[in-house]
Amino acid sequence: MAGKIRAQLLKGTTTLLVLTVLRDGELYGYEIAQRIREKSGGAFIPSEGALYPALHALEADGALGASWRESDRGPRRRYYKITTSGVRMLEEHAQEWASFSLAMGQAVGSGER
Amino acid sequence: MAGKIRAQLLKGTTTLLVLTVLRDGELYGYEIAQRIREKSGGAFIPSEGALYPALHALEADGALGASWRESDRGPRRRYYKITTSGVRMLEEHAQEWASFSLAMGQAVGSGER
DNA sequence: TCTGCTACATCGGTATCCAATGTATCGATA
DNA sequence: TATCGATACATTGGATACCGATGTAGCAGA
Numbered sequence: 001m002a003g004k005i006r007a008q009l010l011k012g013t014t015t016l017l018v019l020t021v022l023r024d025g026e027l028y029g030y031e032i033a034q035r036i037r038e039k040s041g042g043a044f045i046p047s048e049g050a051l052y053p054a055l056h057a058l059e060a061d062g063a064l065g066a067s068w069r070e071s072d073r074g075p076r077r078r079y080y081k082i083t084t085s086g087v088r089m090l091e092e093h094a095q096e097w098a099s100f101s102l103a104m105g106q107a108v109g110s111g112e113r
Numbered sequence: 114m115a116g117k118i119r120a121q122l123l124k125g126t127t128t129l130l131v132l133t134v135l136r137d138g139e140l141y142g143y144e145i146a147q148r149i150r151e152k153s154g155g156a157f158i159p160s161e162g163a164l165y166p167a168l169h170a171l172e173a174d175g176a177l178g179a180s181w182r183e184s185d186r187g188p189r190r191r192y193y194k195i196t197t198s199g200v201r202m203l204e205e206h207a208q209e210w211a212s213f214s215l216a217m218g219q220a221v222g223s224g225e226r
Numbered sequence: 227t228c229t230g231c232t233a234c235a236t237c238g239g240t241a242t243c244c245a246a247t248g249t250a251t252c253g254a255t256a
Numbered sequence: 257t258a259t260c261g262a263t264a265c266a267t268t269g270g271a272t273a274c275c276g277a278t279g280t281a282g283c284a285g286a
Contacts, residue, residue, distance in 0.1 A: 005125055005209045007243055008272070012121025013217060014242080020221050030264055036220065043216030050243055052266055074263045075251045094221055096118045101214045103156030104126060107149065108133050108207055120274055121241065127273080143233050163274055165235055187232045188282045229286085235279080243272080251263080 014046055014054045016097055019063065019082060019090035028069075028077035029055060055080060063089045127159055127167045129210055132176065132195060132203040141182075141190035142168060168193060176202045 021027065021035040029051060037045045046054075055078075058064045063086035070076050082090070134140065134148040142164060150158045159167075168191075171177045176199035183189050195203070 003244095004272090005206060006213060008125025009210070009213050010244095011124040011242055011273085012118055017220055028264080029266095040216045040220040043212070044220065047244055048264090048266075049245070049268085053242080056266090071251085071264085073252060075249095075265075077264065093118060097122065097217065097221065099156070100119060100122050101217065103153045104210065104214065107130055107153040107157065108210065116275095117241090123275095124242085124273055141233080160275055161233090161235075162237085162276070166273080169235095184233085184282090186283060188234075188280095190233065227286100229284100231284085232282080234281090237276100237278080239275085239277105241272100241274080244270090245268100246270105247268080248266080250265090253262090254260085256257100256259085 010044070010050075013044075013097070014050055015058065016090070016093040017044065017046070018051075018054060018058065019086060019093065022064065022080060022082040023087070023090060026079050026081045028079045030077070032080070058086070061089075062086075123157075123163075126157075126210070127163055128171065129203070129206040130157065130159070131164075131167060131171065132199060132206065135177065135193060135195040136200070136203060139192050139194045141192045143190070145193065171199070174202075175199075 017036045017040075018032060021032055021039060027035060032055075033046050033048075033051055055064065055066075059066050059080070063083060065081045065083055066078055067081075068076055068078055130149045130153075131145060134145055134152060140148060145168075146159050146161075146164055168177065168179075172179050172193070176196060178194045178196055180192055181189055182192055
């Protein structure tokens with residue numbers, strides 16, 4: 001199954017994707033997943049079992065600030081906001097991804113010309 | 114540590130890298146690692162703890178054929194050769210990587226165009 | 227004899243994915 | 257008013273696959 005390959009490729013990218021969509025503004029969990037889906041052209045939709053632990057870890061690391069807010073319809077939401085330290089982490093992850101994908105493209109020969 | 118990010122990004126890429134270098138000819142384990150290092154411009158050097166299990170799994174899956182041969186200097190070597198099924202697997206992995214990295218570049222906005 | 231390089235191999239620890247399951251709120255509808 | 261579906265957050269167990277450390281072994285040169 002091709003999905004199994006992707007599941008492995010995805011490792012480590014959730015953090016980068018989350019930080020990326022939060023750079024543009026405050027969002028709550030469910031919305032973060034939808035935003036990632038949009039930005040990736042439908043290619044990525046983080047599962048809840050991946051997203052929420054990632055958000056908790058980022059919050060514990062001080063990369064994100066969070067607060068509960070009521071919703072007019074449906075249950076309350078936890079809004080996340082990127083911190084200064086989170087921006088730094090984002091830059092580091094983005095740089096890491098850039099050099100990584102460059103080297104991969106070079107190695108598998110799909111990036112030539 | 115930036116290396117921790119990379120360790121996660123690497124997941125799932127070892128198979129693709131191994132199959133890629135073996136497409137160009139028969140190689141033994143140690144040599145496979147060196148070839149990957151060259152092809153990636155020194156960015157990737159699979160650790161032995163990642164490489165050998167990957168080779169065993171690919172052989173068990175029928176993607177690789179293998180045989181022992183003596184060396185003039187040093188210990189014997191296990192040579193690996195890609196099979197027809199392995200070539201198919203390579204194409205699948207390469208395609209998966211291409212669409213994955215494209216979607217990532219799009220999502221993080223690091224301009225792959 | 228000791229060191230270093232080659233060469234294959236395995237182990238434990240860690241990180242992080244997915245699928246499944248659970249709790250809860252609210253609007254619509256039967 | 258009972259049920260259903262969508263939203264929303266959360267945790268759990270199982271699987272995968274990385275790294276570093278460790279082990280075995282052959283051979284060359286100091």
